[in-house]
Structure formats: C-alpha cells, structure tokens
Amino acid sequence: MRLLGGWRIEGELPNTRQAIIPVAPHTSNWDFFVGVFVMLALGLKLSFLGKHTIFRFPVNGLLRWLGGIPVDRRAAQGVVGQMVTEFSQRHELILALAPEGTRKKVTEWKKGFIHIAKAAQVPVVPVAMDFSRRVIDIRPPMLITGDIDAELARVKQAIAHAEGKNPQHAC
Template identity: 60%
Template sequence: MRVLGGWQINGQLPEVPKAIIVIAPHTSNWDFFVGLFVMFKLRLRLSFLGKDSLFVFPVNRLLRWVGGIPIKRNSSAGSVGQMVEAFQRHKELVLVITPEGTRKKVKKWKTGFLHMAKEAKVPVIPVAMDYARRCVDILPALTIEGEVDEELKRVQSCVFHAQGKNPENT
C-alpha cells in the first residue's frame, strides 16, 4: 500500500484492542510525520507518550487529538506504572514508542516498553521505518514473557534491516 511521498506500507497490524508498537530506527523528527501519514492512511487510532509539560495551550488539544498521552516524569508510579494503569483503564489502547528514546545515536535501547508489555499483558508489534527503501514494515506481534535482555534482542532483530533517515545515528 502506498502513502504520501511514495512510501510503501508492508504488512498489517493485527486486530488487537491493546498493543505497543515499537518503531525503529528513530533518527529524525521526520519519523513523526511519516508515522502520522501512515496512521491516517490506515485509519488507525494510535497513542504516543509525551512529557506533560508539552500538553499546554495552544497545542494541548492537537496533541491529544493525534493520540498524545501526557506522562508525569516525576510520578512515583513512573512511566511504566502510568502506562500499565492506562492499559487497565482503557478497552482499546495502542501505544507507539521509539525505544531509542531520542533521535541521536544511542548505545542501547530503553526497555520500559518491554516492562509495560509484560505487566499489562499486551503484545509488542515491531515496525521498521526504512528510509533507504521508503518502506514501513509492520512485523508480526510478539508476546513478551521472558527476560528483558533476551526479549530486547528479539525485538531488535525484527527491525535490524531498516536504515533511518540519518543512518549515522543508528
């Protein structure tokens, strides 16, 4: 399926009411916009995390409309606890996360998404954003049950083939 700018969408999201979509690599601000176009093309209702200080006038309503969920970074429950609670509260919630946590080169991915998935008992759906091929590859859902380090390697192996917009940051 083609989307704006000649991007190709490969694969399909499973029809599950709750999940965590892990998008990698994340090397550019453009990833957000490519993701939005894919979301609109597939008519998906997805959510993403943002620090609560971003959710202020005049962008508060827009951020929430496109799926933003404000997270209080100084909360005693932490981001993982807040999201596990959110998964328990909602009948449907599909959260998109960039596990690198930044657009810069990182030595290792953050693992909070794995803890969220394991505690909330929701699948992780790896999605590779490959600028070299102009493809968004949606891969099969994974159930997270094992040790975090091993599960992280399993998720990373699904998106390893993709090249970010700024490959020097991967």
C-alpha cells in the same frame, strides 16, 4: 499499500484492541510526521508517549487529539506502572513509541515498553521505519514472556534491517 511520497506499507497490524508498537529507528523529527501520515492513512487510533515539553501552545490540543500522552523523563513518576494501569482500565489502547526515547544517538533502547508489555500481557508489534526504501515494515506480533534483555534483543532484531533518515544517529 502505497502512500503519498513513495512510501509503502509492508505487513499488517494484527486485529487486536491492545498492543505496544515500537517504531524504530527514530533519528529525525520527520519520523513523527511520517508516523502521523501512516496513522491517518490507515484510519488508526493510536496513542503515543511524547516529551512533556512539546505539549504546549499552540500544538498541545493537536498532539492530544492525535493520541499524545506527555511524559516528563526527568522525574521518576512510574511511567511503566501508569501505562500498565492504563492498559488494565482501557478496552482499547494501541501505544506507539520510539524505543530509543530520543532522536539523538543512544547506545541502548529504553526497556520500559518491554516491561509494560510483559506486565500488561499485551503483544508488541515491531514496526520498522525504513527511509532507505521508504517502507513502513510491520512485523508479526510478539508476546513478551521471558527475560527482559532477551526479549528486547528479539524486538530489536525484528527491525534491525531498517535505516533511519539520519542513520548516524541509530542505535
């Protein structure tokens, strides 16, 4: 599927009511805007985790309407447990997130999404945002059943080919 700006989508989202979609690499503020554009173009209703400090006037209402869930990363509030509960209570929840947790250079991805997927028994659908080819690459769904570190490596491998807008910030 072709989108504006020369972007195209390769692959398809599975027909499921619940999933976690890690989108990587996350190296720029542009990632959010490309992601929202893709979400709207496909008519998707996604939820996403965002740093609590961006959920303020004048964009708070818009971010929540788009599916935003604020997270305070400074406090240990049990985000994994809260999201597992959300999945158990909602008939439909597709959670898109940046596994790096930031646009800045990091050495490792956050493991919370793998813990959530395993505990909630929902598939992980890796999505690569490849700025070098202007492709949103939707990879096949994965069920998380094994060792957390091995499963994280499997997800990372599925989207390792993608280059972010600022490749020097990629993990």
